[in-house]
Amino acid sequence: MSPIQGTRTGGRSARVQRSVHAAVQELLGQRSRSELSVPLVAQHAGVTPSTVYRRWGGLQELLSDVAAERLRPDAPPEDTGALASDLNAWAVQYLEEMSSSPGREYIRDVIAGDTGTANTGQCCGYAYEQVSVMLQRAADRGEPAPDADQVLDHLVAPMMYRILFDPAQITPERVDALVHELLDDQHPS
Amino acid sequence: MSPIQGTRTGGRSARVQRSVHAAVQELLGQRSRSELSVPLVAQHAGVTPSTVYRRWGGLQELLSDVAAERLRPDAPPEDTGALASDLNAWAVQYLEEMSSSPGREYIRDVIAGDTGTANTGQCCGYAYEQVSVMLQRAADRGEPAPDADQVLDHLVAPMMYRILFDPAQITPERVDALVHELLDDQHPS
Numbered sequence: 001m002s003p004i005q006g007t008r009t010g011g012r013s014a015r016v017q018r019s020v021h022a023a024v025q026e027l028l029g030q031r032s033r034s035e036l037s038v039p040l041v042a043q044h045a046g047v048t049p050s051t052v053y054r055r056w057g058g059l060q061e062l063l064s065d066v067a068a069e070r071l072r073p074d075a076p077p078e079d080t081g082a083l084a085s086d087l088n089a090w091a092v093q094y095l096e097e098m099s100s101s102p103g104r105e106y107i108r109d110v111i112a113g114d115t116g117t118a119n120t121g122q123c124c125g126y127a128y129e130q131v132s133v134m135l136q137r138a139a140d141r142g143e144p145a146p147d148a149d150q151v152l153d154h155l156v157a158p159m160m161y162r163i164l165f166d167p168a169q170i171t172p173e174r175v176d177a178l179v180h181e182l183l184d185d186q187h188p189s
Numbered sequence: 190m191s192p193i194q195g196t197r198t199g200g201r202s203a204r205v206q207r208s209v210h211a212a213v214q215e216l217l218g219q220r221s222r223s224e225l226s227v228p229l230v231a232q233h234a235g236v237t238p239s240t241v242y243r244r245w246g247g248l249q250e251l252l253s254d255v256a257a258e259r260l261r262p263d264a265p266p267e268d269t270g271a272l273a274s275d276l277n278a279w280a281v282q283y284l285e286e287m288s289s290s291p292g293r294e295y296i297r298d299v300i301a302g303d304t305g306t307a308n309t310g311q312c313c314g315y316a317y318e319q320v321s322v323m324l325q326r327a328a329d330r331g332e333p334a335p336d337a338d339q340v341l342d343h344l345v346a347p348m349m350y351r352i353l354f355d356p357a358q359i360t361p362e363r364v365d366a367l368v369h370e371l372l373d374d375q376h377p378s
Contacts, residue, residue, distance in 0.1 A: 152350070153347035158343070165349075185374070
């Protein structure tokens with residue numbers, strides 16, 4: 001199973017999605033987000049507003065979809081030869097991306113406009129897949145390792161919680177400490 | 190220091206805030222949130238729409254403020270006589286409240302409409318204060334205890350991450366396991 005799946009490429013539905021997503025991206029590069037509207041996005045995408053309303057419901061739901069796609073990792077995590085350094089390199093990059101101004105904007109969009117849990121679940125799924133790749137490498141090397149849910153709970157969750165609620169408290173040094181605490185718990189006592 | 194601070198009670202500014210917050214609460218009880226608007230809220234609160242725009246900026250920012258106030262704990266955590274059971278009782282209740290449909294709505298509102306980090310920081314501050322009360326009791330009893338940031342990172346953060354991104358994965362049993370993992374790490378090895 002490939003951990004990184006592309007968007008579907010076939011059919012009219014996929015073409016509409018691509019052009020509407022691209023229009024949102026383009027408009028976000030040109031204007032403040034408060035200026036965005038469904039009619040404006042539709043016009044730029046070359047579709048009718050009712051196509052957008054029918055498919056997404058409204059602007060907030062559309063922004064959530066676009067953000068979930070933008071947060072999709074574009075490569076598997078770097079293979080540094082050991083689990084501790086794999087997790088550290090990945091987590092520091094994750095923190096940097098997610099705590100940046102656009103990263104925070106995307107996370108907020110994903111959460112604010114999610115209907116049900118499709119888009120938030122997709123974001124959690126990205127982290128789970130990236131972590132699983134690193135854990136499989138560790139298993140192949142015979143390294144002791146936590147399971148993916150432990151990594152989510154004790155490394156990804158603290159990063160995301162601080163990014164959303166308390167950004168001053170999360171630094172690359174703190175990420176490094178979280179990785180070491182997590183892996184120290186794996187050693188037989 | 191009291192961990193629970195009330196809203197300021199004096200002055201015109203506080204009166205406006207109370208009546209506008211109350212109007213939002215009342216309207217949310219009667220209508221779907223998509224029907225809310227600044228003019229409607231202002232009318233119910235007996236203020237002009239421009240008062241609301243001037244003070245809050247817009248509806249999303251107002252909803253964020255109201256949500257941050259609604260998430261304020263109304264009592265210190267129960268004193269059960271031991272840190273493990275204090276944390277467990279508090280965390281299970283926190284999970285129940287935050288993962289409920291209104292709880293999730295409030296968290297989303299806090300995040301979506303926060304200008305800067307005032308309201309999200311306030312929510313993190315509530316958790317920090319409640320946790321600190323339990324840790325101070327543990328210290329008074331001579332129990333070994335993690336510090337408040339460790340409790341935030343390894344108990345509150347996993348709950349909030351799952352509530353926002355992966356609600357099926359967090360249960361009272363999982364909370365119990367998180368509490369025990371956290372406290373087991375405190376015992377001298």
